[in-house]
Amino acid sequence: MTLLQLTLKNLSRRRVRTALTIMGIGLGIGAVVALLGLAWGLEASWTDAYKVRKTDLVVRRSGGGLIAQPFPDSASEQVAQIPGVSQVASLLTEVLSIESVPMMVVSGRQWQSFLWENLKIVSGRLPTSADEKVVVLGTLAAEMLEKKPGDKITIEIDEFEVVGIADGGAVVENGAIMISLPLLQGVMQKDKMVNFINVRLDPKSRDPHTVSQVIQQHIPGCRVDIAEEVLSQSDGVKTFKAMNWGTSIIALLVGTFGVMNTMFMSVFERTREIGILLALGWKRSRILRMILLESVTLCFAAGIVGIIAGIALLKILTLMPWMQGRIEPQITIELLSLALGLAIAVGVASGLYPALHCTRINPSLAIRQV
Amino acid sequence: MLARLTTLLLLAATLAATAQDYTAEQLLAGVKAARPSGGIYARLRMSHTPAGSTKPEILQVQVKRRIAPNGHSEHLYQLLFPANRKGEGLLLKISDGQFTGSSHSPSSGTKTLQPSDRSLGLFATTLSIDDVIAEFLDWPSQTLTGTENLGNIPCHIIESKAPASSKSTARLVRSWIDAKRFVTQKMQVFGSDTTRPLKTVLTEKVLRNKTGYYLPVTFTVTDTATGAQTTVEGVRSDSDLTFPDTAFTPEALQTLTTAP
Amino acid sequence: MPSPSAANAPLLEIDDVRREFDDGQVLALRGVNLTIHEGEYVAIMGSSGSGKSTLLSLLGALDTPNSGEIRYRGQSLSSYPDLGQFRAKHLGFIFQSFLLLPTLTALENVLVPMFEMPWSRPERQRRAAELLEAVGMGHRLNHMPEKLSGGERQRVAIARSLANEPSILLADEPTGNLDTQNAAQIMDLLRSVHHQRKNTMILVTHDPAIAKTADRIITMRDGQVVEDTQTHPHTAIS
Ligand SMILES: Nc1ncnc2c1ncn2[C@@H]1O[C@H](COP(=O)(O)OP(=O)(O)OP(=O)(O)O)[C@@H](O)[C@H]1O
Ligand SMILES: [Mg+2]
Numbered sequence: 001m002t003l004l005q006l007t008l009k010n011l012s013r014r015r016v017r018t019a020l021t022i023m024g025i026g027l028g029i030g031a032v033v034a035l036l037g038l039a040w041g042l043e044a045s046w047t048d049a050y051k052v053r054k055t056d057l058v059v060r061r062s063g064g065g066l067i068a069q070p071f072p073d074s075a076s077e078q079v080a081q082i083p084g085v086s087q088v089a090s091l092l093t094e095v096l097s098i099e100s101v102p103m104m105v106v107s108g109r110q111w112q113s114f115l116w117e118n119l120k121i122v123s124g125r126l127p128t129s130a131d132e133k134v135v136v137l138g139t140l141a142a143e144m145l146e147k148k149p150g151d152k153i154t155i156e157i158d159e160f161e162v163v164g165i166a167d168g169g170a171v172v173e174n175g176a177i178m179i180s181l182p183l184l185q186g187v188m189q190k191d192k193m194v195n196f197i198n199v200r201l202d203p204k205s206r207d208p209h210t211v212s213q214v215i216q217q218h219i220p221g222c223r224v225d226i227a228e229e230v231l232s233q234s235d236g237v238k239t240f241k242a243m244n245w246g247t248s249i250i251a252l253l254v255g256t257f258g259v260m261n262t263m264f265m266s267v268f269e270r271t272r273e274i275g276i277l278l279a280l281g282w283k284r285s286r287i288l289r290m291i292l293l294e295s296v297t298l299c300f301a302a303g304i305v306g307i308i309a310g311i312a313l314l315k316i317l318t319l320m321p322w323m324q325g326r327i328e329p330q331i332t333i334e335l336l337s338l339a340l341g342l343a344i345a346v347g348v349a350s351g352l353y354p355a356l357h358c359t360r361i362n363p364s365l366a367i368r369q370v
Numbered sequence: 371m372l373a374r375l376t377t378l379l380l381l382a383a384t385l386a387a388t389a390q391d392y393t394a395e396q397l398l399a400g401v402k403a404a405r406p407s408g409g410i411y412a413r414l415r416m417s418h419t420p421a422g423s424t425k426p427e428i429l430q431v432q433v434k435r436r437i438a439p440n441g442h443s444e445h446l447y448q449l450l451f452p453a454n455r456k457g458e459g460l461l462l463k464i465s466d467g468q469f470t471g472s473s474h475s476p477s478s479g480t481k482t483l484q485p486s487d488r489s490l491g492l493f494a495t496t497l498s499i500d501d502v503i504a505e506f507l508d509w510p511s512q513t514l515t516g517t518e519n520l521g522n523i524p525c526h527i528i529e530s531k532a533p534a535s536s537k538s539t540a541r542l543v544r545s546w547i548d549a550k551r552f553v554t555q556k557m558q559v560f561g562s563d564t565t566r567p568l569k570t571v572l573t574e575k576v577l578r579n580k581t582g583y584y585l586p587v588t589f590t591v592t593d594t595a596t597g598a599q600t601t602v603e604g605v606r607s608d609s610d611l612t613f614p615d616t617a618f619t620p621e622a623l624q625t626l627t628t629a630p
Numbered sequence: 631m632p633s634p635s636a637a638n639a640p641l642l643e644i645d646d647v648r649r650e651f652d653d654g655q656v657l658a659l660r661g662v663n664l665t666i667h668e669g670e671y672v673a674i675m676g677s678s679g680s681g682k683s684t685l686l687s688l689l690g691a692l693d694t695p696n697s698g699e700i701r702y703r704g705q706s707l708s709s710y711p712d713l714g715q716f717r718a719k720h721l722g723f724i725f726q727s728f729l730l731l732p733t734l735t736a737l738e739n740v741l742v743p744m745f746e747m748p749w750s751r752p753e754r755q756r757r758a759a760e761l762l763e764a765v766g767m768g769h770r771l772n773h774m775p776e777k778l779s780g781g782e783r784q785r786v787a788i789a790r791s792l793a794n795e796p797s798i799l800l801a802d803e804p805t806g807n808l809d810t811q812n813a814a815q816i817m818d819l820l821r822s823v824h825h826q827r828k829n830t831m832i833l834v835t836h837d838p839a840i841a842k843t844a845d846r847i848i849t850m851r852d853g854q855v856v857e858d859t860q861t862h863p864h865t866a867i868s
Contacts, residue, residue, distance in 0.1 A: 001734075001741050009733045097415045097605040099451050100428035154430065154451045156413070157626040189628050276729050279692055280743040281718025281794060364687035367729065 003286070007293045014266070021262040021298055025346060026305035028248075028255035033310025033339045034329075035244035038317070041329040043237060048170035050198075050227035052118040055089075056208055057199035059215060062223035068093065070193035073181075075219050076110075079197055082214050084205035089113030090194040092184050098177065099154060101144050105176040106155060108184025108194075115198060119178065124149030124164030130180045134163040138174035155179075156187050171328040252346055255302070259350035263295045267354045274358050275366025284359040291358050295351025296344055303343025307336055392549055394512035394528045400552030402507055403583070409436035409611035411629035415603045418495045421596035428452070429493055432628070436613050441465065444618040445502065448626055449493050458493060459623040467505035467536060474623035482620075489539050495600035496569065496593045498539075501559075506530040506543040515544075520555050523548050539568070551576065551584040567594055574601070580609065639703075641798070641830055642666040642689060647698035649684050649853075658684040660853040661698070666832065668797075671824050673841035674834045676850035682834045683802055685850070689832060690723060690800045691716050718746040722791030722829075724801040724820075728783040730775040736762060736786045737771040743793040761789040765819060781812035788819060792827070799824070801833045805840065817843065 011018045050058070059079060061069045076090045092108035109115040111130035119126065119136060127134050135155070137147055142165045147153060151162045160179070168174050185191055201211060212224035267274065274287060314329040392400075412433040417426040430451035438444050442465040449458040455475075462471040462483075471483045473490075483490075488500045511531035518525055525546035532541045542564050546556040553576050558567035575588035587604035608629045616622060617630075644664040650657050658681045666672055666689075674682050687693040688700060691713040700707045702720070710716045730739050740758040749757070762768055765785040775783055784804060791799060804820065805813035817840055824831045833844065841847050842861060849857035 001738050003745075006734075013733055097413065097430060097603075099430065102415060102603070102605075152453060154453055154456065157432065157448075157450055157628055159453065159456070187628070189630075272729075273731055276731065277742065278714060279690070279717065279723050279729075280790070281714055281721070281746050282742075283712065283714045283718075283746065286745065362693065364690075364693035367692070367725065368683075 003290055003293060004297075007290060007297055010266070010270075010290075010294055011297060017262060017265075018298065021259055022302045022305055024258040025252075025255035025299055025302040025343070026309060028251035028346075029303050029306025029339050029343050030309030030313060031251040031306075032248040032342060033307055033331075033335060034313040034317070035248055036335055036338070037310065037314045037329040037331055039237075039241045039244045040332070040335065042240065044330050045171040045328055047228065049168075049172040052169035052173060053115060053198060054118070054200060055198040055227050056201040057212055057215070058225045058227060059197040059199060059219070059222050060195060060225070062221055068195040070190055070195045071222075073192050073194045075222065076194065076197045078218055079199060079215055082211065082218060084202055084211040084214070085199055086202045086205070087114055087200040089115045089198045090181060091115065091196040091198060092181055092188070092190060092194045093196060094184065094188060096156065099145060104141060104144070105172070106179060106184060107176045108179050108181040110194075111180045111182070113198075114200060116178075118173070119166035119168055122165045122167050124162070126164055126166075127180055130182055132163075132180075133158075133160050133183065135160045135183075136164040136166050136178040137162055138176045138178065139165055139167050140171070140174040141177055144175075153177075155184075158187050252342060256346050256350045259295055259298060259302075259346060260353060262298070263291065263351050263354040264357070266294070267291060267358050271361060271366045274361050275363040278361065278363035279367060287358050288355045291355035292348060292351045295354070296347035299343045299347030299350070300340070302346075303340045306343065307339050310339065392514075392526065394514045394526075397514070397526055397528060397547045397549060397552070398507055398512060398530075400549075401547060401554055403552070407437060408609055409434070409613045410607055410609045411611055412607040413605040415605050416493070416495055416497075416600055417603070418493075418600045419598065421593070421598040426601075429455075429495070431493065432626075434611075434613060434617060434629075436611075436618070438463070438615075438618070446618055446622060447492060448623070450626070455493070457624075457626065460492060460499075461618060461620060461623055462499065462502065463618070464503050467503065467508065467538065469499065469503055472620040472623060474620070480620050480623055485537060488537065496591045496598050497600050497602060500539055501569070501571075501591065503538075505536065505538050506532070506540060509533060509536065518546060520546055520548075523555055525549070525555050548576075548584075553584045553586055569593055575603075577604075579607075639668060640665045640701075641668040641670075641703060643699075643701040643704075644685075644689070645699045645701070647685075647688060647695040647700060649681075649688060649693070649695050657853055659688070659695070662853070662855055664848065664855060664858075666830065669828050669830055671821075671831045671843075671845045672833065672848060673844035673846070674832065674848045674850060675836065675838070675841050680850040681853040682850055684853075686800050686802050686832065686834055689798075690721050715746075718743065718794055720797050722794065722796035722799045724784070724787050724791050724799065724804045726803040726806040728775070728780075728787045728807070730783055730786055730790070732775055735772045735774055736767060736778070736789075739775070739786055740790045740793050743790060747794055758789075758793065761792055762786065765789045779812075780808050781815060784808065784812075784816050785819065788816070788823065792823065797829050799829055799831045801831065803834050803836065805835070805837070813837075813840075 059075070061071045070092065073090050076088045079085060080088045090110045094106045095103055096106050098104045116126060122139060126136060135153060137145065142148065145153065147162045149162055149164055153160050153162055166178065181194070185193060201208060205211065208226045212226060215224045216222060277287060311331055314331060318329060414431040414433060416429040416431055418429060419426045428451070429449060432448050432450060434446040436444050442463050445462040447460040449455050457476040459474040460471065462469050469483070472480050473483060474480045489498050491498050492502065509530045509532055511533065513529050514526055515529050516527045518527055526549050528545045528547060530543045530545070532538055539561060540559045541562050542560040544558045545554050547553070548555050553573065555573045557571040559569040561568050570592045571589055573586040573589045575586070576584050577587045578584050588601065590599055590601045592599045611630055613630060644662055647659055647662045649659040662685060674685065676682050688695055691707055694708070707713065707716065731742065734742065737758050740761055741754055744754045744758065759771060762771055765788050767782060767785045767789065770778060770782060775786070778786065801820065805816050808816060820831065821843060835841055845860065845862045847859050847861055848855055
């Protein structure tokens, strides 16, 4: 018989209470998995987009809220002149209601720019020229629109042919319609206008911060984001993450007190048994370890339950139509180990006080108790 | 102390009440004022569920609207999607509750609208020409009949009675107006039977436009007799546009162009 | 096997020990002086509330006196850094109400004190089974306490008290919850244990017949020792 076996026996004594406690803290852990999975997913899906495009800087007009305001494409030539910049590619990105899909990103990309490089054609082909009246769909977009190469697609008043379906390597790319920049400028009547310039830096060049400052000086009214930081620095994401962490912490706190309550009830009703163990020569440290092991085991089980619940919740969320193409939740080893780590931490935190209480039990008094 | 507090509270309540005491005319003026005066271009997504069906049919529509130099209101509705109906259109010129105009479809060409087309559904949805004209706002008989909370929005209820001269199929329109934002939250349109509405309109989403007015951007029109439903969703819009006169002619129905 | 000289050496010395409860309102022990020798079999008698159990708790290092000193082989118990370790090394307890752990089988109950012993797992299993065999419970190894009779439970408890090979056995009315027949069997068992193992046994009892089988009878009243008679010559001395 080992301490762990003893622990399991103790926990299985009050099955319902143990199960309910596991459910309680398990839900907390589940919430952590789901919320952080979403937050990380959101971040990853955007940073991924820049990563797959190998974009270092993004230039846009400052202000204008959620939707980037258009500005003349001539700025991109200016940016290209700046030392340290190796390549530029302009983009006109619109969020439109396409056919039966309520909202979809249409990405007008500078023809022959690096923005077409990361698209791996899954079926069909890429456009052959800037003014061929065709589009390429991201894999997710193709699914949502139910299109295959050869089909026609209506974008605002114009009709285009779908010539290819491409895997862009990131959710944001895959959920979009890719079209050559002049075509989209035509559709939107935004001749020579763009709303983003993607910039690649010279590998050996100065650091992105310096270059971004130079760009800002050269082009008044623009804002330069460093791709790696775009999302982590955006207020929306900051709030989203803070809220998720906040909710997670509250869920965990509630769970912690739940486990603490359970452990206290359990040690109170076992005061006499603990007295017996002490009388039989058990070291106080062994009693402490036993109680801690009980609460950690409880929380470890809850961690497993929570991880399963969290993953299930995320899977359900990804099936929701309004989630598709927006966030791909990240279920990574890091997330799961974090969840399990938190579960164990909760176990230690909630077991420590009851365990310390046990070590202060006077065996002769405890044994007298009936 | 308590007595003074109660007096203070009562006073505050009375003040608040008087501040909200609008007349029906003031409320309707507020609603009308929210309508942009310049030319607008709007993209709508309409989802129409025909009677007896559960699968909605999605329509993408563009709308151009302006007040013509002669004071008439001019509307041009054009269908962009589904592809097989692309190019269908409707032109309306409205003044004093009367309308003229044309309808167009690529297959059957352009037709002049007749006064009897008033109850025609816009692209065969439950939203009719009569609804679009919204003549009831100008009817002389407007009575404030009460207040009601819709969800958590306090609304004033106004009953508009059609004068004998009106050609509208509606004889009575009951509107629930959010008096804080001057937004119609709900409407019931009655024919001669004032116990059963012919149609109900329910606002689902309200947005504030650039000029600070609130406008319903998503609303659902239900034909109570058949159960058919159309949800109209504003996807994007451009305001303060200047359209050439040619943009509102029967010829304009035959081509598709976006905002100027 | 203790040598005669060691047997004569004092094992436990109790020196003017006082124990009070409830801030001095209850004086459970009011200055007890006693010396107990290695290998002795001592019975403690006295009316209810006279302080027998309190004294046993102090001797068993389950509790500490308010004043006075208890020495084990000359070393004061108060100087032990860890009384738990002291109990684990030297003491075995038997209680009136058995105090078996309800979730553990007979065998597991006997294994519990062995957690503190430096033996391998198979070794512990073997010892525990042997002990249960010795108390006549070899056929009930995997029974839960609730499935055992009172007498059987006390046998398991005796096996458990021997698990750490204690030099002192402390028994507080071990037959108090048993019928006459079972009581007699348990007492036979305890005496034979004492004979075989030659350990010191201190036993609290209300039964004069049981007390008579001891080498020495100590009588308590109102927290004090009022009588201390040697009934048999101490086996080790004879
Ligand atoms: N924890 C305690 N708090 C308060 N009083 C106590 C406590 N323990 C013992 N006492 C008191 O001390 C006195 C001695 O108690 P003790 O249990 O030693 O008696 P006893 O001789 O064992 O009696 P019994 O034969 O009934 O078991 C009693 O008056 C008892 O009420
Ligand atoms: Mg007692």
